[in-house]
Every structure is written in C-alpha cells, then in structure tokens.
Amino acid sequence: MSDGARNGPLLEGVRRLGAVSLFLLQLLAQCLPSLARPRLLVHQIYNAGARSLIIIMLSGLFVGMVLGLQGYNLLQRFGSEQVLGTAAALGLLKELGPVITALLFAGRAGTALTSEIGLMRATDQLTAMEIMAVDPLRYVAAPRFLGGVIAMPLLAAVFSVIGLLGAQLIGVQLMGIDQGVFWSQMQSSVALRDVNEGIVKSLVFGGACSLIAVHEGYHAEPTAEGVGLATTRTVVASSVIVLLLDYVLTAAFL
Amino acid sequence: MTSPAAPQSAAPAEVVVEVRDVHYALGGRPIFSGLDLTVRRGRITAVMGPSGTGKTTLLKLITAQALADRGQVLVLGRDVAALSGAAVYAMRRRMGMLFQNGALLTDLDVFENVAFPVREHTDLPESLVRRLVLTKLQAVGLRGAAGLMPAELSGGMARRVALARAIVMDPEILIYDEPFVGLDPISLGVILRLIKHMNAALGITSVVVSHDVNELASIADDSYLLSSGRVAAAGAPAQLRASNSAAVRQFMTGSAEGPVPFHYPAPDYTTQLLAADES
Numbered sequence: 329m330s331d332g333a334r335n336g337p338l339l340e341g342v343r344r345l346g347a348v349s350l351f352l353l354q355l356l357a358q359c360l361p362s363l364a365r366p367r368l369l370v371h372q373i374y375n376a377g378a379r380s381l382i383i384i385m386l387s388g389l390f391v392g393m394v395l396g397l398q399g400y401n402l403l404q405r406f407g408s409e410q411v412l413g414t415a416a417a418l419g420l421l422k423e424l425g426p427v428i429t430a431l432l433f434a435g436r437a438g439t440a441l442t443s444e445i446g447l448m449r450a451t452d453q454l455t456a457m458e459i460m461a462v463d464p465l466r467y468v469a470a471p472r473f474l475g476g477v478i479a480m481p482l483l484a485a486v487f488s489v490i491g492l493l494g495a496q497l498i499g500v501q502l503m504g505i506d507q508g509v510f511w512s513q514m515q516s517s518v519a520l521r522d523v524n525e526g527i528v529k530s531l532v533f534g535g536a537c538s539l540i541a542v543h544e545g546y547h548a549e550p551t552a553e554g555v556g557l558a559t560t561r562t563v564v565a566s567s568v569i570v571l572l573l574d575y576v577l578t579a580a581f582l
Numbered sequence: 583m584t585s586p587a588a589p590q591s592a593a594p595a596e597v598v599v600e601v602r603d604v605h606y607a608l609g610g611r612p613i614f615s616g617l618d619l620t621v622r623r624g625r626i627t628a629v630m631g632p633s634g635t636g637k638t639t640l641l642k643l644i645t646a647q648a649l650a651d652r653g654q655v656l657v658l659g660r661d662v663a664a665l666s667g668a669a670v671y672a673m674r675r676r677m678g679m680l681f682q683n684g685a686l687l688t689d690l691d692v693f694e695n696v697a698f699p700v701r702e703h704t705d706l707p708e709s710l711v712r713r714l715v716l717t718k719l720q721a722v723g724l725r726g727a728a729g730l731m732p733a734e735l736s737g738g739m740a741r742r743v744a745l746a747r748a749i750v751m752d753p754e755i756l757i758y759d760e761p762f763v764g765l766d767p768i769s770l771g772v773i774l775r776l777i778k779h780m781n782a783a784l785g786i787t788s789v790v791v792s793h794d795v796n797e798l799a800s801i802a803d804d805s806y807l808l809s810s811g812r813v814a815a816a817g818a819p820a821q822l823r824a825s826n827s828a829a830v831r832q833f834m835t836g837s838a839e840g841p842v843p844f845h846y847p848a849p850d851y852t853t854q855l856l857a858a859d860e861s
Binding site: 447448451452453455456457458459460461462463467 | 645647671672674675677678679681682683685686687688698699702703744747751
C-alpha cells in the first residue's frame with residue numbers, strides 16, 4: 329500500500345493491471361492440468377452456478393416483470409405494444425441478462441470465492457499445498473476460475489428465460505397482449521446473432537469476475553481485515569469492469 | 583564457531599541441511615546476518631529463540647519459499663537458490679512440514695486430508711491409498727477420527743492429523759513449526775512422543791522450531807539458539823543450559839530482565855507522563 333501511495337494512483341493502477349495480467353497467464357497455464365481432477369471443476373461449477381440459481385431466478389423474474397410494465401407503458405404511447413415480446417427478449421438477451429447476472433455473480437459467488445481463498449491463505453492451507461509440492465494455482469485457483477467461466481453463461485441464460493416469463497406474465501396475463509403475437513414477434517425478430525452476443529458477453533464477464541475474485545483472494549493480506557478488504561475490492565472492481573466491458577463489447581457487436 | 587552441534591559419536595552423520603552465512607532482510611529489516619546452521623541425518627535438531635528472531639523465516643528458507651539475500655542454503659546436497667520450479671517441488675516431495683495450526687484443508691475430511699499428497703503424487707489403487715492412510719492415522723492414534731472434518735477437531739488432534747499427512751509420503755526430513763503452541767499438557771506430551779517416535783522408528787531427520795525450551799530439551803539431539811540474526815549458542819540442550827552467556831541464560835531460564843529488555847524502547851517514562859498531563 330505504501331508503494332502505491334508513493335507511486336501515485338495512475339502508476340499503481342498500471343502495476344495492478346500488470347499483476348492481474350501476469351496472474352491470468354499463470355492461471356491459464358494451469359487450467360488444462362487442473363482438468364485432470366474433473367471432480368474439483370464440477371464442484372466449483374456447482375458452487376458458483378447451482379448455488380447462485382435462486383438469486384438469479386428471483387432477480388430474473390422481477391427484472392422481467394419490470395421490463396414488461398415499463399415496456400408496455402412505453403410502447404403503448406407509440407401504439408406498438410405488440411412488439412413487447414421482441415423488446416423484452418432483445419433487452420434481456422443482449423444486455424440485462426449478462427450484465428445483471430454478472431453483477432449478482434460478483435456479489436454472491438465472487439465474494440465467496442475471494443473470502444474462501446483468502447482464508448485458505450490466512451490459515452496456511454495454500455502454503456501447506458506448496459510444501460506438499462502441489463501447485464495451489466492448479467488445485468485451488470484454476471478450478472474456481474474455470475467454474476466461474478462455465479457457470480456465468482448458464483446463469484445468464486436462466487436469467488433471460490425467467491425474465492422473459494416475467495415479461496410475458498405482465499404483458500400477456502395482466503396487460504392483455506395476445507399470447508401468439510407476443511411469442512411470434514419475438515421469434516421473427518430475434519436473430520441468433522443476438523443470442524450469441526449475450527453468450528459472448530457473459531463468457532467475458534464470467535472470465536473477468538472469476539479472475540478478479542480468485543486474484544483478490546489469492547493475494548489477500550492473511551488477516552481478518554485483509555480478507556474483508558479483498559472481498560470488498562472484488563465486488564467493486566468486478567462491478568466497474570463488467571459495466572466497462574459491456575460498453576466495449578456492445579460497441580464491438582454493433 | 584567450532585561446530586558444537588556435531589554429535590560426539592565416532593562417524594558424524596551425513597549433513598542434510600546446511601545453512602551457510604545466510605543474510606536475509608524482510609522489508610528493509612534484517613532478519614539474518616550471517617546465520618550458520620547444520621542439520622544431520624537421523625537426528626532431532628531444535629531451533630530455539632525468542633519470538634521475532636526469524637525461526638519461521640528459517641523454515642521458509644529451507645523449504646525454498648524464500649531465498650537468501652546472501653549466503654547459501656543447501657538441502658539434501660543442493661543449493662535451493664539454484665533449483666528450478668520443478669526441482670523445488672521435487673525437493674519438497676522429500677520433506678514434510680507440520681504447520682503451527684495444522685493447516686489442514688478445511689473442505690476435506692481427516693482421511694482425505696492425509697490422502698491428499700498420495701492422490702496428488704501417485705496413481706496408487708484406492709485399496710492401497712486406504713491402507714496407507716489408515717496406517718498413518720493409526721500411528722498418530724486418530725484412525726477413529728478418519729471421518730471427521732477439520733472443524734470438528736481439537737487443536738492437538740488437528741496437529742496430529744497434520745503430522746500423519748506430513749509423513750504419509752515417507753519424507754526424509756520432517757519440519758515442525760512451533761508444534762507445542764497452545765496445547766494442553768496431554769496433547770503436548772502426545773506430540774512430543776510422536777516427534778521422538780517418528781525420528782526413532784522411521785529414521786526421519788527432524789527440525790523442530792519452537793520457543794518451548796523444556797519440551798525441546800527433552801527430545802532434541804542438537805539445538806541452536808537464535809538471537810539478533812545469528813546463532814547465539816549451539817550444542818546439546820544441556821550445554822545450552824550451562825552456558826555463561828547472559829543472553830542464552832535469559833532465554834533458557836525465561837527471566838524478564840537481561841539482554842532482551844522487558845520494555846520496548848520508549849521515551850523517558852516521567853517525561854511522557856508529564857506531557858500527557860499538560861495536554
């Protein structure tokens with residue numbers, strides 16, 4: 329920290345970016361060897377993915393319902409409420425699904441990853457592995473990183489599907505849009521490209537959030553305060569990076 | 583120093599760890615300034631010293647977690663500073679380490695913790711892994727606890743499980759970092775007996791780092807007392823007790839006054855109290 333103060337925030341930012349990039353390279357090198365223990369990866373997909381399902385589904389439902397209400401209200405002004413299905417689908421698949429899932433993931437799974445790895449560092453478990461000639465990057469970090477990358481698109485897909493059901497619930501059941509129009513408009517206007525955009529985004533977000541969470545945990549100060557700070561940094565950094573990357577990717581896809 | 587730690591027997595045992603004139607600083611603060619130390623095969627070597635004298639740092643140097651700024655650390659005949667990443671791991675597979683708090687992997691049960699190095703480094707069939715792990719757990723008296731999670735163990739039990747894990751790959755060197763801290767008298771006795779037993783029955787070379795003088799004296803063959811970055815005294819525990827040096831005597835008898843002052847350096851007491859009144 330004192331180094332950071334001396335170097336100034338810009339230089340410190342560059343230093344951190346360099347450190348994270350180096351860590352990413354080391355992590356990627358260990359991803360393939362870590363697949364030799366598939367049980368670890370499955371466990372991490374369960375941890376990051378299955379355990380986040382309820383919060384993702386609940387949030388997806390409410391976001392979809394809000395989208396249905398706001399969308400209907402807006403489109404009605406132009407007399408085009410029939411396209412609510414398309415609007416909701418594009419909004420969810422391309423933006424809200426990947427972005428909100430990533431933000432929720434950072435808060436739920438990211439913090440859990442950081443504090444878990446940070447506590448493993450604080451209780452010498454990572455050092456013990458190194459002494460037992462087992463690389464903690466391969467055994468601890470890589471499966472958690474891969475688990476996050478795999479879980480994120482799946483979670484985003486679930487979010488979007490539930491969100492669509494929420495939008496349908498409001499638009500069709502409450503506001504009275506025709507069921508057939510709602511779905512057929514969506515089917516004719518949403519292209520595979522739109523779905524792909526969402527998948528690519530959530531893959532990138534999954535990589536970024538998992539990398540930040542694992543990196544912060546791995547390099548956390550081995551104290552109660554250090555782990556707490558690392559967990560906070562995970563949420564803040566992940567949220568900002570996700571929104572920044574979202575802009576970059578959206579621009580790239582247009 | 584005239585190698586006072588060397589055994590008096592006819593043929594001196596092979597040197598397993600040799601620390602030669604090591605200098606090491608952490609964050610600008612010198613920890614070691616010219617440390618020399620020798621660990622011989624099949625013996626229990628105790629490294630003692632007040633808190634903060636770099637005992638744990640010494641273990642980091644021996645296990646190649648840290649590299650000396652100057653000087654050499656030779657483990658099993660090879661300079662650890664010259665080893666590649668793979669060679670460091672190969673060297674570590676020949677040693678075991680018992681951490682202060684056990685450092686058991688909290689997401690695995692006792693059995694899997696002990697099996698961990700075996701599963702990672704070998705492709706032994708499950709039946710053999712099982713037999714190996716149960717044998718080691720039996721040796722530390724915790725075969726019955728195989729199904730427990732680390733959170734369910736007492737401090738002493740956790741350390742015994744960690745000991746079973748440290749010996750499961752049959753290491754040549756076993757390193758103990760403060761093995762007696764925070765143990766009740768029964769657990770402490772058990773750990774002491776186990777260290778002695780591992781050394782005698784399995785012929786493992788042991789390095790025990792601790793500040794519990796009496797416990798160490800009862801099992802150590804050779805001992806070193808660290809102070810201000812170097813070896814203040816070396817020899818059999820009895821020799822250390824008989825030392826004339828004030829620093830050694832203070833440590834061995836645990837008196838509050840001596841070369842290591844009771845008070846942390848501070849401004850004059852009266853002046854500071856009066857200043858507090860004025861403000």
